[in-house]
Amino acid sequence: MASYMLRRFLGSLVVMWAVATLVFFMLRLVPGDPIAAMLADAGGAEEIEAMRRSLGLDRSLLVQYGIWFGNMLQGDLGNSIYGSRVPVTEALAEALPRTLSLSLLAFVIAIVIAVPAGILSATRRNSATDTTVSLLAFLGLSMPDFWLAILLIIVFAANLQWLPAIGYVPLSEGFWPWFSHLILPAIAVGTAFSAIIARMIRSSLLEVLKSDYMRTARSKGLTPRMLMFGHALPNAMIPVITVIGIAFALLISGAVVVENVFAIKGLGRVLIEGILNRDYPIVQGAVLVVSAIFVFSNLLVDLLYGVIDPRIRLN
Amino acid sequence: MTLLSVENLAIDVTRDGESHRLVHDAHFSLERGETQAVVGESGSGKSLTALAAMGLLGEGLSVASGRILFEGQDVTALSEAAHNDLRGSGIAMIFQEPMTSLNPVRSIQHQLTEGMRLKLGLSRRAARDRALELLTEVGISDPERRLKQYPHQLSGGMRQRVMIAIALSCKPRLILADEPTTALDVTIQAQILALTSRLCRDHGVGLVLITHNLGIVARHAQNVAVMYGGRVVERASARALYNDPRHPYTQGLLASVPRLDLPRDTPLRPVPGAPPDPTVPLPGCRFHPRCPWATDVCRERVPPFEAEGDHEVACWNAEVASESRRREGVA
Ligand SMILES: Nc1ncnc2c1ncn2[C@@H]1O[C@H](COP(=O)(O)OP(=O)(O)O)[C@@H](O)[C@H]1O
Ligand code: SF4
Ligand SMILES: [Mg+2]
Secondary structure (H helix, E strand, O other): OHHHHHHHHHHHHHHHHHHHHHHHHHHHHOOOOHHHHHOOOOOOHHHHHHHHHHOOOOOOHHHHHHHHHHHHHOOOOOEOOOOOOOEHHHHHHHHHHHHHHHHHHHHHHHHHHHHHHHHHHHHOOOOHHHHHHHHHHHHHHHOOHHHHHHHHHHHHHHHOOOOOOOOOOOHHHOHHHHHHHHHHHHHHHHHHHHHHHHHHHHHHHHHHHOOHHHHHHHHOOOOHHHHHHHHHHHHHHHHHHHHHHHHHHHHHHHHHHHHHHOOOOOHHHHHHHHHHOOOHHHHHHHHHHHHHHHHHHHHHHHHHHHHHOHHHHOO | OOOEEEEEEEEEEEEOOEEEEEEEEEEEEEOOOOEEEEEOOOOOOHHHHHHHHHOOOOOOEEEEEEEEEEOOEEHHHOOHHHHHHHEOOOEEEEOOOOOOOOOOOOOHHHHHHHHHHHHOOOOHHHHHHHHHHHHHHOOOOOHHHHHHOOHHHOOHHHHHHHHHHHHHHOOOOEEEEEOOOOOOOHHHHHHHHHHHHHHHHHHOOEEEEEEOOHHHOOOOOOEEEEEEOOEEEEEEEHHHHHHOOOOHHHHHHHHOOOOOOOOOOOOOOOOOOOOOOOOOOOOOOOOHHHOOOOOHHHHHOOOOOEEEOOEEEOOOOHHHHHHHHHHHOOO
């Protein structure tokens, strides 16, 4: 298991390096000169030259890459080249907790709903409960998240006035203010995710319930609870965890979209503004962080695999 | 009191509003500590009969008529909860597929002790101690290590030993062993069978030994019921059945078993033809399409079960078939 974990961890680092390198070179190959963009109104030829020198853009691409990479390892992602020119890490450090809060809350809500829904619809197959769950899952999957976001704002913020419509309050200012601002976007982001997981749990459980080892477990006269939680679920969750890994990516991209609807200045907002402003250091930094979330949540899923499945852990 | 008595059991499958009879008439019985073999080709309804006794018939399957008396109580009439109480501690079952019958993600310790903790009310510690004893008893060395392991780390024979330990763990009065050795290597089959049989004898547990191989039951069972096409067609003591098989199907089965008491080059004769499809109606004796002795009456009327002493057979022409076999001198 230890060597498996180490292998997976090193693999993730390699992927991160590849992503960083790709992002660096791609941004430099994209047409459009950031300096020209920065100095759109003011600035003649020599100002542009000076700027280039100060940003190190006059060196060869490989040297630039080396410097950039070295700085990145030390946690220096450069400065924004637009507006206030804040350090990229500062902009990201402000945005990241918002996106993470939103994604994690969406994740938790989605799982809390999906797991019991999946179990109920599998154990009461073809019942009214099952039909209801299937219908809700279908609805949840077919509603675009930004559309759901707007719907939620109209109903719960505008009409009922139960919850704030937009903005973000850090957790340090209290649980309720934080939660009340995040709950609507979290529902908007998590609904499709929840629907996918509930469906997956249902079909995975139905498969497991037919298995020989479940028949063995029943032949022991175990209680329904022991059968479900001691035998069926641990097996049924194995394929579900894979899907969770993939669907988590979907959830992050959903968060990026929904942030904009709720005017939460998270990674998605930062990324979009960066692109509009041709603020390349910001874009690089944001893409890097989003990729890191992807890669490491996948790593987490792989490790979880080992925890739940002894065939992986012990081989 | 008779330990288990299966009486005129019929099992139906209903799917999409259509119903078929899978088991027409299963019947046999055994006393405490006895071994009863149930023999028949694949598809003859042996597993369904055992599953009915466990109350584990799958979706769409149901007992249509007949009774299964366990210690005098008809288990087919039990509520699910009452039947569940009986499972493990009253009747336990060993299944055919050791490779898939254990949960791949739970340790041997968990699978062996959970039943004891629930049914015998043992503490974690006491259940573990008893698990170690049981593993030793079924011939598993280094039980401490095995308890921590998972099914994929054990061979097929080893897993079936674990299954036997699980079956014995809650001190049942009856074990239903459904082809417990069919999936194993030939060399291991005999060991596992002998082990199952010995442990049941030692613990005074009744054993229903289900198999498609008539050859292997001779040494282990007192009585044999032969099933064909969802019906018990012959029932006798093991000795009587081997010496004087009356039903043509039983005779066919015996001819397909390698025997040590005959010259080695005696050809094996598998019963020609295929077992009946339960979804196609078949009047009369269900064996008639394959039977060398079939006459007109066989095609029209179901032969009644008739007893001569302890030897019961359902065949219109049992006398003729039996007589001719004796004359051939095969017995
Ligand atoms: N769940 C089921 N649905 C439909 N038919 C079944 C089902 N289970 C068993 N059968 C049929 O019932 C007959 C008896 O099956 P079974 O008891 O498993 O036979 P055996 O154990 O003697 O090989 C077979 O023809 C089989 O195809
Ligand atoms: S009843 Fe007829 S068909 Fe059936 S086994 Fe006897 S002789 Fe054969
Ligand atoms: Mg079978």
